[in-house]
Amino acid sequence: MEKILDIIEAIAHEKNISKESAVEAFKEALINTAKKLTSQTSTFEAIIDNDTKTYSINKVITVVADDDEKLEEEPDSYIPLSEAKEFDNSIEIGDQLKEEFILEDHGRTASANLFKELEYHVQRRIEQDLFEKYREKVGTVMLGTVNRIDADDNTHVEIGELKGILTRRNRIKGETYKRGDTIRALLRYVSVDPQIGLFLELTRTSPKFLEALMANEVPEIADGIVEIVAAARIPGERAKIALKTEQMNVDPIGAAVGVKGVRINAVSEELNGENIDCIEYSPIPEIFITRALSPAITQSIKVDQNEKKAIINITGDQKAKAIGKSGINIRLASMLTGYTIELNEVEGVTERQTDSNGDTIETNKTTDTSALEDLFK
Template sequence: MEKILDIIEAIAHEKNISKENAVEAFKEALINTAKKLTTQESTFEALIDMDTRDYTITKVITVVADDDERLEEFADSFMPISEAREYDAEIELDDELRSEFVLEDHGRTAAANLYRELEYHVQRRVEQDLFEKYKAMVGSIMVGTVNRVDEGGNTYVEIGELKGILSQRNRIKGEKFKRGDTIKALLRFVSVDPQHGMFLELTRTSPKFLETLMQREVPEIDDGAVEIVAAARIPGERAKIALKSDQINIDPI
């Protein structure tokens, strides 16, 4: 198992996720593997000690009343109190019976299932970290490289770890891009769909794009001396911006 933990640390480094996230992914993988080897209704807990580089899987059975409805649907996770008292006369309702589940006893099947589960849960955490990272950037200007433009005029842009899509309707009238061009666009949403996976929805027509560009280019706006009150535009034709300043020595015009 030490070898597996070494692999987890390597994956955490390669995928740029925290060690804590890698550990949580491993725990979920252990629990799901144990369920696949028994029943999905079973309850398991996984404990990983990173100091000893060892792990423990524990099967948990909760003691319930003899007429508890959960006994019919989740018989592998609950035990009637009358049966539990055959093992321990002092046991009470809601007490838990615990026994160690040894993954190695299930041979290659367990190892194969654990590998698949670990790969799945690590990837989910990578995607979640990416989603949160770019979600925090919504409303910001992104810079990327055009990868391709399809027949419908939609432009696909490489931005960091993800791809962005600048649809035809979000492009300024008359704009033409080709593969290799560097473009700036405003991040509207972080989206996920079956066709494109996780992607960034971009726009160059939003008034917010103009506001953000001006904030980046005009120091007085960036430091707050001049405030953008409102912006309106017909992309590719004209734009109007209302500015104000509370400082008497600054003319926002």
């Protein structure tokens, strides 16, 4: 097998893997073939000569003490010191004796085993390279074509060299796909299954998918001018996203929404019509939680940062807005801020008025008339 490196380079080119990976795969194939032809407890090393482009295999035997347990466990890889000194009196414990192993002496059996081992290890290297390639893309949006829908309603998607799987629980409620459809989803994990091998686990329900879509649509987010602090979703229904910026001349909400809502609408359309509320983040919990409960108007708030709990006083006409349909608004506000929110209804009615500049003014009308009783005595 002269000029073996030429063969390895050809394999690397054909399989689209690096030359280094192909060489390592070949070394492992040589070692495993030698073990199959001798003993699994034997130790071998494979050496590639880059100048002559040939290889050699050495059987390695390590010198140990006469009473070492390894002599019984792996007798083909170890030799007692007393026996080794018969060959060379200067040998010490830990030294290694090497004997060249000629693979060609074992005929067709060696060739057949080497071919199988090389095929196996090259495939493992291909999968390892793919695993590393796509692991770096975890958390990014992937574009693929729907290949089929299986009996469990999982959507199988072709993405580059690998197969992606969008399970039912990772799909937005109400979405349906058919073969040939183009789909965008977030790469959640790169996984290995004993039956189907390496595959990509996709999701369209994660808040990270919303964040990735916003980054794709909003240049200020992609460039880091506007930062997404947190996001919360009830997939397909409603979402809240908290934004902030360190630049005084940039409006984070305006940048995210876009002119006439073109940016936020593009993201909403991709999410099957999901309504997205953009909120300006504040490091002050009271302000952040109050904004997160929008469009409801709160009267006062008491926050326990240790317990991560907020008690909010709110008038009856605003309570329904704070809770939202099926509790969506308060759930999203809690998910976004990380606080448990408790509403405490107080008397009064909150109205919105407009001043001369067109700005909204919030007023609270009380139904408590006890202060007027003295006028009628």
